[in-house]
Amino acid sequence: MRILITGGAGFVGSHLADKLIAKGDEITVVDDLSTGKYSNVEHLEGNKNFRLIIDTVLNEKLMEELIRETDHVYHMASAVGVRLIMEQPVKTIETIFHGTDVILKFCSRYRKRVLIPSTSEVYGKGASVPFKEDDDLLTGATDKHRWAYACAKTLDEFLALAHWKETHLPVVVVRLFNTVGPRQTGQYGMVVPRFVQAALKNDPIEVHGDGTQSRCFGHVSDVVEGLCKLLETPDCLGHVINLGNSEETTITQLAERAIKLTGSSSSIKYIPYSEAYGEGFEDMRRRVPSLEKAAKLVGYKPTRTLDDIINDVARELKQSAGIASA
């Protein structure tokens, strides 16, 4: 099968490319390398089933050409990461909304099956966990820039479902909860690579807020398996589906676990949100997915634990540090 992965040089997209190449699919990646890295897909260059195009999904002429010649599309390209969103809110909104608009328009024109990733951020300040797909969504005021990401992704969801309703475009929307693992960069505020990196260097681990806020971390290998099953299963089309892991941990517990598993002497340093992200930053206390729908539709059940994640991330960071110092 011919597959187009936008954002395929990013963290999730590059794991997806690995999985689909191993299956024998022909993969085209389009990525502008804004947060993605060439090194994430360098090992695939030279494979006859792999092609990398460094360009933006906002290039409509290119996207029309590529979508016309593909079978399935995974639209992973997006502005991602709390820090990036706080610092570049215009780019965030434009990339997310305009990018998805372009992809959906051509998938609709050429009748191509497409997966649109959304995010657990859309549940916003919702307090009734676990979050279910048909829950109300509750975001903050428009002068709090972090919510721009959630709202732009919500609009993507509306647009995808509108195409499904009007023309039966074969589309599935997947709300990813915190997805982590090797290749994720800590540069844009992602918590697991930041903590493990600090632990390996025995530097203080900086926890934003009081550390009692909790998250559920899904291993990228589990998530990528889930994404493929969701797009390949016709019963999922026209649906919004949560994906991730429902094992909950506080951010302080995550820091403690990173210290323990890496044998680190790091201390934990608490930084107020206002200092980390500027005045008026709002965060959510808990974010737990209900995975019932994914389990029912495709038998989804994550198998990797938080310890597996930390160990895998630490192994990768040690390896790349070894290469850097060699």
Ligand SMILES: NC(=O)c1ccc[n+]([C@@H]2O[C@H](COP(=O)([O-])OP(=O)(O)OC[C@H]3O[C@@H](n4cnc5c(N)ncnc54)[C@H](O)[C@@H]3O)[C@@H](O)[C@H]2O)c1
């Ligand atoms: N990782 C998570 O925890 C998580 C959680 C929720 C949702 N998601 C969603 O999953 C998708 C992948 O995220 P990720 O974690 O791999 O992030 P990532 O930043 O590693 O990947 C995004 C990729 O998109 C590329 N990109 C950005 N703008 C582009 C453009 N205009 N044209 C072409 N490429 C562009 C980037 O260079 C990058 O390679 C995104 O849609 C994101 O919103 C991820």
